[in-house]
Structure formats: structure tokens, C-alpha cells
């Protein structure tokens with residue numbers, strides 16, 4: 001019988017509970033036994049009740065909790081062979097030689113050391129009679145699946161580590177709040193964020209909060225002039241009307257000689273050179289705490305599930321793999337190599353080899369830094385000599401999506417910085433028909449990075465007949481060279497219409513670029529759209545609250561979420577909230593499903609379940625509506641549970657965009673400007689939509705875009721996230737083949 005141990009070690013990170021839950025439940029689902037090792041290596045060294053068999057319900061109701069329910073610790077004893085000998089003894093006493101280790105660099109290094117020494121340790125244990133020779137024979141190797149759990153995102157082998165997204169949420173919430181008070185008082189705030197060797201949190205929160213200056217360890221400022229330059233940027237900002245200034249300093253920021261730059265030092269510089277009343281805020285441990293974001297929950301779930309698969313597939317060999325998320329896919333890579341590479345980055349920073357450190361961090365990091373450097377400027381640079389001086393129109397289209405303003409702001413600032421002028425149309429394509437809008441300059445989009453909704457205004461406007469003449473006239477009157485459409489499907493459709501009418505209207509012979517922005521995540525040519533992450537977090541927070549309202553009674557909640565005909569929000573929401581069942585428009589539902597689901601719920605409640613959540617997409621079935629399903633459950637479950645219905649509605653479209661949506665919006669806008677500049681030189685400029693596919697930015701020609709869609713359902717023909725359905729099923733219900741609720 002396979003026995004799989006799971007532990008969390010080192011610094012805690014939000015999302016660890018989701019990973020532990022996924023490890024335990026997937027292990028049980030595969031008919032293996034699951035063991036939790038409490039308090040990291042300390043529990044392994046202590047043994048006894050610190051290594052405990054876990055059943056299905058031991059990991060129930062923990063997805064929303066921050067930290068780690070099985071505890072974490074730093075353990076000095078494990079750094080010595082004696083301690084590791086004790087750890088091996090305790091593992092073998094429990095028959096465990098397969099481990100999922102969730103932690104940072106240190107924890108994963110420790111696991112590799114234990115693996116290296118394993119055969120020596122068990123030989124010794126056999127010799128001194130601690131374990132039987134037979135036990136040693138049954139466990140010749142230690143297999144390890146590592147999960148990078150660290151808010152700093154300082155490990156390689158994964159684009160993002162568990163906890164980093166939640167930390168970004170905490171940081172952006174805090175900085176948004178600080179910005180309000182800074183603006184009220186015309187004050188500068190210096191905010192220190194975590195990241196001893198890695199500037200990820202500082203860099204990404206800088207983009208997400210539209211900070212004025214960011215200092216990170218990988219790219220120290222030029223020795224002689226950075227202080228003056230920073231002050232100049234801040235002074236300029238004031239001169240053109242900016243009331244708030246934020247400087248973000250990573251904990252490990254340093255100058256080119258390796259001398260630390262503290263937040264206090266930056267404050268002193270500002271005070272001396274600007275005579276500004278600057279304040280320091282050190283965010284500290286709030287960055288680690290709180291409920292995990294939707295992304296971290298689902299990341300923990302995907303990684304935890306794959307860690308177990310990897311260990312089972314390894315079939316007793318001495319596997320050492322790191323489970324990572326690369327280009328939106330869960331991938332396994334050699335744990336040892338990744339630890340070495342992470343170490344190299346650390347060494348490069350210590351040795352002041354910053355170009356190397358930046359290179360090792362990868363192209364995405366470098367590119368984000370370049371974008372940030374342009375965006376933070378209080379005023380645009382002198383127009384570049386190669387500037388094409390384009391006149392670019394921009395508009396929002398479709399339903400509002402959080403992040404639309406962020407995209408417009410980034411496009412305006414990056415565009416103006418490149419010497420272009422940008423015209424913002426009000427109310428989507430209607431604004432184009434009516435020629436309503438304004439020229440947007442650098443300061444007119446100040447503060448737009450962080451706000452929800454659409455400041456320009458947006459609408460679903462189907463372009464027909466006369467509209468074409470009006471739009472052509474607007475383009476001519478404004479002398480537009482190009483157009484950026486930030487929106488959902490109706491925006492794309494309108495853009496396609498203009499593009500297809502080129503033969504009839506010469507005004508339309510301009511490049512158009514569409515930036516996907518809709519909470520539904522139903523756009524072709526993009527794995528994720530701007531706005532979907534915010535909506536998902538709204539759903540997850542709402543379901544958390546709904547669940548808490550039901551502590552005392554036996555209750556099933558049927559929660560309806562948006563998404564039009566795309567089940568993305570429903571499925572990802574169900575995963576992140578641990579829902580029992582999810583109804584997707586891609587699958588539909590029939591009477592047989594409903595009967596099966598009622599039986600499942602009744603039997604679950606008869607066995608002691610107290611709470612059930614079922615998520616349903618708004619368009620799953622026009623006849624079996626949420627209201628119908630709720631009443632059916634109520635009737636059929638009469639003696640066992642009550643049913644309540646919640647339709648989340650438009651709160652899903654509102655709210656401040658999450659860091660992820662802000663960063664996506666900013667990067668897409670940068671790509672959009674680049675695309676237009678490139679196309680303008682072509683005799684027949686193309687029109688396209690931008691998106692991220694397999695970790696790369698892609699431009700899909702508008703001509704081909706409709707072919708990628710299921711037109712009647714307004715969703716892409718291929719949807720990557722549908723592959724996650726088996727995981728949702730596995731984690732929601734114990735496998736009836738095994739007695740998963742009993743831990744032994």
C-alpha cells in the first residue's frame with residue numbers, strides 16, 4: 001500500500017492548505033494512505049503524534065484559511081545528520097518513503113539532502129536494530145515531489161510560487177489605501193515590501209498600484225544619480241498635478257556596491273532633497289496572512305494533485321521533482337537543477353552581478369521591469385526620434401470588466417511616451433458613431449490603474465448600416481491612424497465588422513488591435529481575459545461568506561455565477577471554494593444528472609455532512625434554472641437538508657481589479673501599442689487581438705478569429721480549463737471504492 005506524507009515547511013504561504021487538501025484527497029482517491037507531518041521537519045524529527053494518518057474530512061473546510069493547518073516550523077535539528085537519522089526513523093516507522101514537501105528553497109534543499117543520505121541512513125538503522133531489514137528493503141528510496149510555497153516567488157521551475165498572488169493582493173490593498181491618504185495630504189509614502197533576494201513582489205505591485213518609483217535587488221539603481229532621478233520624477237509629478245507619490249522598496253533592495261537601501265534611507269533622501277513630508281510603511285507580515293486568493297487556491301490544488309500523481313507514477317524510485325506552473329500548465333522539472341538555479345540567482349545578486357541575476361529571472365521579469373520604468377515616469381520623455389507620431393483611438397466595448405481602466409491608462413502612457421496621441425471614445429462604439437470623446441494626455445489617466453468599471457464608458461453596440469458611415473467620418477475627422485478596442489466579444493465583433501468593410505470604406509484601412517477584457521473569459525486567442533481574475537475572487541469571497549452563514553444548520557447552497565455561455569468562472573470558482581458540484585454550460589444538465597446529484601447530497605448529509613455548495617453557471621440550462629434546481633433539491637432533500645439560493649449578479653462585474661488583472665491589462669496594452677507601431681508600416685496593415693497562449697503573447701488575426709469561436713455560444717471552441725474538471729470531481733467527493741473517511 002502506498003503511503004504518502006505531506007508537510008509544509010519554512011515560511012508559511014497562503015494556498016498551502018489548498019495544496020495539503022489536494023494531496024490528501026488525491027492520495028485517498030488513488031487508494032493510498034495519506035499522512036500529515038506536522039510542523040515541517042520538526043514534526044518529522046519528533047515523530048509520535050506529529051505524523052498522523054489523515055482522512056477525507058481532516059482536510060474539509062480549510063480552503064479559505066490562510067497559513068497552514070498542519071503547521072510549519074524552522075528546525076535546527078534537521079540541519080544535522082543526527083536529526084535526519086531521527087527523521088528517517090520516524091518516516092519508516094509509519095511506512096512512508098514518498099513525500100510531498102511544500103516550502104521554500106531551504107525546505108526543498110533539506111528534502112534533497114535527506115534523499116541523498118537515505119540509503120546510508122537506512123543501512124545504519126538496520127544495523128543498530130531500529131528498523132527491520134524488511135522495512136529497509138521495502139523503502140530503498142525516498143521519493144520527493146516539491147511544491148514551491150513562498151510568497152517571494154524566488155524559486156525557478158515555476159512561473160509563480162504558491163502564496164505570491166495572495167501576497168500581491170495584500171500589498172495592492174494596502175498601497176491602494178495608502179494612496180488615498182497620500183493624495184489627501186499631498187504626501188509621499190515609502191512602502192517596504194517583502195523579498196530579500198527577489199524583487200517580484202515589489203515589481204509587480206509597482207505595476208499594479210501605479211507606483212512612482214520601485215527599488216528591487218536584481219536591478220540596483222545607478223550609483224551616482226538614482227537619488228536625484230527619483231526626486232526629479234516625484235517633483236515633476238507634483239508639478240503636473242499628482243497629489244500622491246508612492247515609492248516601493250523591496251526588503252532586499254541595494255545599491256550597486258551591495259549596500260542595502262532601506263525604506264528609511266529613501267525617506268531621508270526625499271526629505272532632504274524635496275523637503276517633502278515623507279512617511280515610511282513597512283508592510284511586514286500582513287503580506288503573508290489572510291485568506292488565499294482564488295488563484296493561489298487553484299494553484300495549490302493543481303500542484304498538490306500532480307505531486308501525488310508524480311509520486312505514484314515514480315513507483316518506488318528515488319524521484320525528486322518540482323511541480324511548477326509554467327505557461328499556465330502544471331509541469332514537472334528536476335528539483336535539484338531548480339534549487340541550483342535559484343541558488344545561482346542569489347549568488348549573482350550577492351556578487352553584484354546584476355545583469356546575470358536579471359537574465360536568470362527570465363524574460364517576463366525583465367520585460368515587466370522595462371514596462372514599469374516607462375510607466376512610472378511622471379511625464380513622458382522627449383519623443384523618441386523614430387517616433388511615428390500616430391493618432392490612436394481607444395475605447396472600451398461590451399460589459400464593464402475590472403482592468404479596463406488599467407489597460408486604457410497603460411496604453412495612453414506607453415503611447416504618449418512613444419510620441420503618439422491618444423483619443424478616448426466615450427461609451428464604446430457608440431462614442432465612435434457620435435464622435436464623442438476626448439484627447440487623453442499623461443495626467444488625464446492618473447489614478448486609472450486601480451479603479452474598477454470603465455471610466456470611458458462602455459456599451460454593447462452592434463455596428464449596423466449607417467453606423468459604418470458615421471464611424472468612417474469620425475476616423476477621418478480625427479485623422480486616426482489606428483484603433484485599440486478593450487473589451488469582450490461584442491467589441492471583437494464590431495472590430496471584425498470594421499475590418500471586413502475595408503473595401504467599402506477606406507477609413508477602415510487602419511490597424512485595429514483588440515485587448516481581451518471581459519469577466520467571462522470567453523475570448524478566442526487568449527487563455528485568460530482581463531477581468532476574469534477579479535470576478536473569480538469576488539465569487540470565491542462571496543461563497544466563503546455564504547458558507548460561514550450556515551454554521552449551525554444542514555444546508556445546501558445553490559450559487560449562480562455569471563459567465564454567459566462559458567463555464568470558466570463556475571468551474572474555477574467551484575475548485576477554489578471546494579463546491580460539491582458544478583453545472584457548466586459546456587456540459588449542460590439533464591434529469592438524470594439532477595437525480596444523481598440529489599442522491600449524492602442526501603447520502604452525504606446522512607453521513608454527517610453539514611454544508612453543501614453547488615455552483616451553477618447562469619446559462620447552464622434554460623429550463624432547469626437555478627431557481628428550479630433549488631426547489632428540486634429542497635423537495636427531494638426535505639428530511640435531510642434545507643436549500644438556499646444565491647444569485648451573485650453584478651457584483652461580479654465590479655470592484656477594484658486584482659493585481660493579476662492590472663498586470664495583465666498593462667502588459668496587453670504594451671503589446672497593443674507595439675503591434676500598431678509595427679503594422680502602420682505595412683501597405684495592408686493587419687488587425688488582430690492580443691492574448692497569452694502557452695505562456696507567450698500571441699496576435700490572432702481578426703479575420704480568423706470568428707473561426708475559433710462557437711458562434712452560437714460565444715465561447716472559444718477549445719477551452720484549456722475544461723481539463724481541470726476531473727480534479728474538481730475527485731476533490732469534491734470521496735471515492736466510494738475506498739473508505740476515505742477513516743484515516744487508518
Ligand code: ADP
Pocket residue numbers: 009010011041073074075076078079080103104105106107108109110111113150
Ligand atoms: P524556506 O523553506 O521557506 O526557504 P528555511 O530556509 O528556513 O525556509 O528552511 C526551512 C527548514 O528546512 C529549516 O528550518 C531546516 O529544517 C530545513 N533546511 C533548510 N536548509 C537546509 C539545509 N541546507 N540542510 C538541511 N535542512 C535544511
